[in-house]
Amino acid sequence: MQEKEQIIRTEYSELMQKSYIDYAMSVIIARALPDVRDGLKPVQRRTLYDMHELGIRYDRPYRKCARIVGDTMGKYHPHGDSSIYEALVVMAQDFKKGLPLVDGHGNFGSIEGDGAAAMRYTEARLQKITQEAYLADLDKDVVDFVPNFDETEKEPSVLPVKVPNLLINGAEGIAVGMATSIPPHNFSEVIDGVKAYMKNPDITTEEMVEHIKGPDFPTGGIVVNQSDLLHIYETGAGKIKIRGKVEIEQVKGGRQRLVITEIPYTMVGANIGKFLMDVYNLTETRKTNDIVDISNQSSKEGIRIVLDLKKGADVENLCNLLYKKTRLEDTFGVNMLAVAEGRPETMGLVPIIRHHVNFQYELATRKYNTLLAKELEKKEVQEGLIKACDVIDLIIEILRGSKNIRDAKDCLMNGNTGKIEFRYKGSEADARQLCFTERQATAILEMRLYKLIGLEIEALMKEHETTLSNIAKYEEILGSRTAMAKVIIKELNRFQKEYGRERRTAIENAAEAVYEEKKVEEMPVVLLMDRFGYVKTVDASTYERNKEAADAENKYVISCMNTDRLCIFTDKGQMHTVKILDLPHGKFRDKGTPLDNISNYNSNEEAMVCVSNLGGLLGRKLLFASSSGMLKQVRGEEFDVSKRTVAATKLNEGERLLLVQILEETEEESIVMQTEKNMFLRFLASDVPEKKKGAIGVRGMKIDEKDKLSAVYLLGAEEKTITVKEKEIALYRLRLANRDGKGVKK
Structure with missing residues (x-):
């Protein structure tokens, strides 16, 4: 019988809320945020564990990354292969990680933003430190294993990491409604911090900062706000200011060059190219005239960005300009957020180390409990073998008199002799005294005869002494937190000695960069623009010497001050502005620069009016005149705006701006409007009312439906003549009429 359909009624908002919370928590816990214990995200943890399981150790050959990614995706991480490969690549990049966990072979990208080669080309294996400090002791039941996504494999819920990886390598991740950003730190300093905490669990952040002085970025650089670090490490959030390292080199001719040898960590990748463009723009926009040439001479040996300076350049002021206007000084936002005890938490420096140390005690407890259990088993077996050697003749007699292993084992364990045939009468009484444990009896039955050689018996006795010594040592470690701390610190000292390195990032309290912009000396210039849109400025004296050629070769010749702005009105009703200082200034025969390279004006789409x-x-x-015959007067002050592009007037769809011209405001100043069918109307300019730039204006001429306006002329005192059908018409001789008339035919 078919079951009756059940309809569950629920509030839609509640269902959406629950579903979204579930999704958010999945992203936070299972993807985006690292665990405070091992400092790894799930994709990193699973990739390293998979490499460990595949046997791709530091002392074995490299294996294709495609194999690693495929195996990780198939067994542990059911997401895109690109995310797994990206995580693998980042763990191998020494310019992103303070302590690379993967040894990459092939093209794994560059500090300048070049991507890694495809996974089918690159190879990888684990680093030695990863094998020793991140994946060791997995066979000693130190962490819990959980089922994978399809419950066909087991994976560790956390790796038994013995160093505070969250601080050493830092972390970056964006979850739902939260993000983490933890800077990398110096390996040796972090180990010192852990040891200091273990000796004094009540250590303050101020005392901890004496050991962990601040971030240590793999790209070096200089942290310039040392005084803010204490607050950042106390609260787990704040902003770190980083500067690149700049050196000054002397060159021939008394000139100098700035050489950037270390960059801020935030500049890694495409931002190096952006920095070069920013410096180029500073020279193009004349923010500085001190830079002659820029070159990126970086190589495998390190960063080397060279700025050649002109003679007599103000180096200190230029450095401050670079700090203010480029990414040579940048901000690293710190938000020390990680998953602690199953929930996301923002932690300061001491709480992060506290969680790590507690994890170390847990790992050590589980490890030595496992080792102790194994030693106790060995002790039991060894004691049984030693005892068996003393009564070996009796045991041989029992074995020869038994019909099966079960009877022999029962006799050894319980002294049951009923099913055993003895050769000697006294042997049965001795056999009843036997009381070996099951493990001892099994070991005796499996013992080989060569173990009865004298030297082998001596080796067994020595092995038993070693086992007793190990048991005493493990019991002491497990029985005393102080003894366990000594063991942990001893191992940390070994790691520190083998893998520690000098600090790369300098930490100081530097003065804020103050750039004094040189005041521009105001001077008259002449702007020249040819018919192709190439624009430049020249000195007024240069123009006077070449006046005839300049007027003949250029479409626009405008006298102005170098502190002025150029206004370009287009037929689309837009006004673009450009600072005159942004235009190239030079000799009369210089070509100039295309106007659309230095402004928003696009010569392919719009026509200059x-x-x-x-x-x-x-x-x-x-005076504004549109193609539909609308006219208006607008005050020039309305165009004194800070934006580079504004709407100069309002136009209807399909309408164009035909004329923009400065009014002389004389009594005889008039306007002539001409249609395609050569209808002409002339009226006084004073008949056009003043409007705001956002207004449409008033109609200047009644135009027939089958006709269109073709031109508008503003006439002053000069005599203007045009040619229509090979006939010259003097516009100033046209009869004055009223605005909004039909005009006369010519």
Whole structure:
């Protein structure tokens, strides 16, 4: 019989809330955030464990990364192969990790942002430190193993990491509603911090900072806000300011060069290229004239970015400019968030080390309990073998008189002689006294005859003494926290001696970079723009010497001040502004720069209607005329705006701006409007009212539905003549009429 369908009614918002919380927690715990105990995200933990299981140890040959990624994805991490490979690559990059955990062979990317080669080309194996300090003792029941995603394999819930990896390598991850960003630290300093905590669990952050002085980035650099570190390490959040390391070299001719040998950690990757572009832009926009050339001479030996300076350059001021305007000084946001006891928590320096040390005691307790259990088993077996050697003749007689192993074993353990045939009468009485344990009886039955040789018996006695010594040692370690601490510290000292290195990042309290911008000396210049849109400025005296050629070769010739701004009005109704200082200034025969390279103006899409300097517009009025015949006057002050591009007027769809021109505001100043069918209307400019730039304006001429406006002319005192159908028409002789008329046919 078919079951009746059940419909569960529930509140939609509650269902969505529960589902989203489940999703968020899955991302937080199972993907994005590291565990405070081993400092690893799940993908990193699973990749390292898989390499360990595949036997890709530090002393064995490299294996293809594709094999590692595929095996990890198939057994432990059911997500995209790209995320696994990316995690593997990052763990092998010494410019991102303070302590690389993977030994990469092949192209694993570069500090300048080049990506790693495809996983089918690269190879990898574990580093020695990873094998010794991250994956050792997995066979000693030190951590819990949990089922994998399809319950066909077992994986460790956490790796038995013996060093505080969360601090040594740092961490970065974005979860749902939270993110972690922990800087890397110096290996030796972190070990010193752990030892200091173990000796004094009540240690304060201030005392801890004496051991762990601050972040130690693999790219070096200089931390310049040392005074803020105590607060950051106390709260687990804050901002670290990092600067690149700059050296000054002397060159021939009395010139100098700035050489950047270390970069901020945040500049790793594509930001090196962005830094070079930022420096280039500083020279192009004339923020500085001290830089002659920029070159990136970085190689496998290290970073070397060279800035050649002109003679007499102010080096200190230039360095401050680079700190202020480029990523040579940058901020590393710290948020020491990790999963502790199953939930995300922001922790300071001491709590992170406390969690690590507690984890070390837990690992050591489980390890030595396992070792003690094995030694006790060995002790039991050894004592049985030693006792058996003393009564070996009796045991041989029992074995010869037994019909099967079960009877022999029963006799050895319980003294049951009923099923045993003895050769000698006294032997049965002795056999009844036997009381070996089951483990001892099994070992006796499996013992080989050569073990009865004298030297072998001596070796057994020595082995028994060693076992008793180990048992005493393990019981002492497990019975005393102080003894366990000594063992842990001893191992940390070994790691520190073998893998410790000098600090790379300097830490200091540096003065904030203050850049004094040189005041621009105001001077008159002449702006020249040819018909191809190439623009430049020249000195007024240079223009006067070449006036005739300049006027003939250029579409626009505008006298202005070098502190002024250039205003470009387009037929789309936009106004683009460019600082005159941003334009190339030089000789008369210099080619100049395309206008669309230094402004938002696009010569492929828009046509220039008017080009003027902002200083020439202030205090004046502009006449605007659109293709639909709408006119208005606008005050020039409305275009004194800070934005580089603004709407200069309002246009309807399909409408174009035909004319923008400065009004002379004389009595005889008039406007002539011409249509495609050669209808002309002339009226006084004063008939056009003043409007805001956002207004459409008023109609200047009634145009027939089958006709269109083709041109608008502003006439002053000059006499203007145009040619229509090979006939010259003097516009100033047209009869004055009223605005919004039909005009006359010509």
